[in-house]
Amino acid sequence: MAIKTIEMLKGCESKEDIIQVIVAVASELGDVIEDVNTLQVIPMKGALTNEVYQIIWPTKKGEEVRKALLRLYGEGVEIFFNREEEIRTFECISMNGQGPRLLASFTYGRVEEFIHARTLSAVDIRDPETSALIASKMREFHRLHMPGPRKVHLWQRIRNWLSEVKTLCFPKDIIFFGLDNLDEEINMLEKLSSEGYQDIGFCHNDLQYGNIMMDEETKSITLIDYEYASYNPVAYDLANHFCEMVADYHTDTPHVLDYTKYPELDERQWFISIYLSSEGKKPSNAKVDQLVNAAEKYTLANHLFWGLWGLISSYVNKIDFNYREYARQRFQQYWIKKVTLLDSTSIASQDDEIVNGSLPSFT
Known part of the structure; x- marks a missing residue:
């Protein structure tokens, strides 16, 4: 060969x-x-x-x-x-x-x-010992001092991708994926996320298991592949990592996401406690809960981010992967999670829109 x-x-x-x-x-x-x-x-x-x-x-x-x-x-x-x-x-x-x-x-x-270390698997990132190492490495990575302004890149990137995908998509996909409604969703999410203190760090933004390597002898973790890395709220990067726990890209159906594998609250609290403790000081329960809640809300932005990525990729990328179905699952999860994560006013408004048929049902 x-x-x-x-x-x-x-x-x-x-x-x-x-x-x-x-x-x-x-x-x-x-x-x-x-x-x-x-x-x-x-x-x-x-x-x-x-x-x-x-x-x-x-x-x-x-x-x-x-x-x-x-x-x-x-x-x-x-x-x-x-x-x-x-x-x-x-x-x-x-x-x-x-x-x-x-x-x-x-x-x-x-x-x-070539790094002489093992690329992690979907199972590895749920192992408590390995997961603790990843949490500490994320904190270290977020503290890197990189060139460029220390500002949030997330929202502009999502808007750019939405604009791009509208030029690529067939009209039926614009309707099916509800793309004409996403501008308002993005504005709403950005407004909600800007309320209160945000810890901005240099984020990987694509921390799936395939981008994490571990030296079996030293147990040191290396993060690789920085195509999407930029300054962002660290809560968003944590949200991305949690969302990636539902994926296994080494199966016969690598595009299929299993949301029953999304980490429970106690697992997310434990991970973020390790993350905040990695600099030597034990965080308060209130600080842990604050970051847990922020990360959970950022899962909504994460679903839009990778939903748009998947839909664009379905038009431009030739890799053997069902990008369109992947995108459908991410957008569907956005609307499902929005109901449980946002306040009752937003929920009532969304329910009215679904009844009126202006939002995608993905059925």
């Missing part, structure tokens, strides 16, 4: 260019690849935005091998983020000792340092 795998890579302009990049990376690391047929390329499952591969080649000693990670950018993903900004974020996080090194970058992909 060597060079034939490179020939079968999807979305690349030239396998010869990729080979040249890998040969150059090997040379920078002190190796010489004399025969490209010695390259091994292993597809890595679970990536929903890019094509990701493990690259292996023999070192100059011959009996040892070197590993790197090849990332080929998915089609149309420039809609979601600025690639140049993402590369700068990647390099800055690396300089802060928080992730892999960037080994090479080219037009349609990059080569990264």
Whole structure:
């Protein structure tokens, strides 16, 4: 499974260019690849935005091998983020000792340092010991000092995606997903979330299990893949992580979400208590509850965020994943959770709209 795998890579302009990049990376690391047929390329499952591969080649000693990670950018993903900004974020996080090194970058992909650690599974992130490590790492990540203004990026990004998806969608999808109603929902959520104190930190914004790695010997956690990383309320990042606990991207139906797996209140309280305790001071119950409640309300924004992402991806991304059905589930969960999370006035208003047929039913 060597060079034939490179020939079968999807979305690349030239396998010869990729080979040249890998040969150059090997040379920078002190190796010489004399025969490209010695390259091994292993597809890595679970990536929903890019094509990701493990690259292996023999070192100059011959009996040892070197590993790197090849990332080929998915089609149309420039809609979601600025690639140049993402590369700068990647390099800055690396300089802060928080992730892999960037080994090479080219037009349609990059080569990264291969981290000798295990990518977590859907089961792992529910394990109490592992979950505690993730909570502490999130707190550390949120305290990174990154370039750019320390302001909330969430709402503008959601609005940009809503505008983009309306230009892509067929009219039937605009009606089915209720996209014409989302401007008001976004305005309402932003207003509610701005009330009271907000802790703004540098957030990963995509902390699913596949973006978390653990060294089995040291038990150290590394967060990877920063395409969506930006300053945001830390409560939103916590909400995102909790929402990802319902997903398993390594099944025969990776797009299917099981909301019976959403963490119960005591599990969320425990996680956030560990998160707040990671700097050495035990938080009060009131502070824990405050952040738990804030994170729970931010799940609504999270459902809109990934619902829009899924719908856009269904039009632009060629990865084998049912993005449209994924989006449907996220939007459906938004309307379900809104009833329980917002006040009675909002609920009554929503009920009237559903009766009048102006909101999607997703049935």
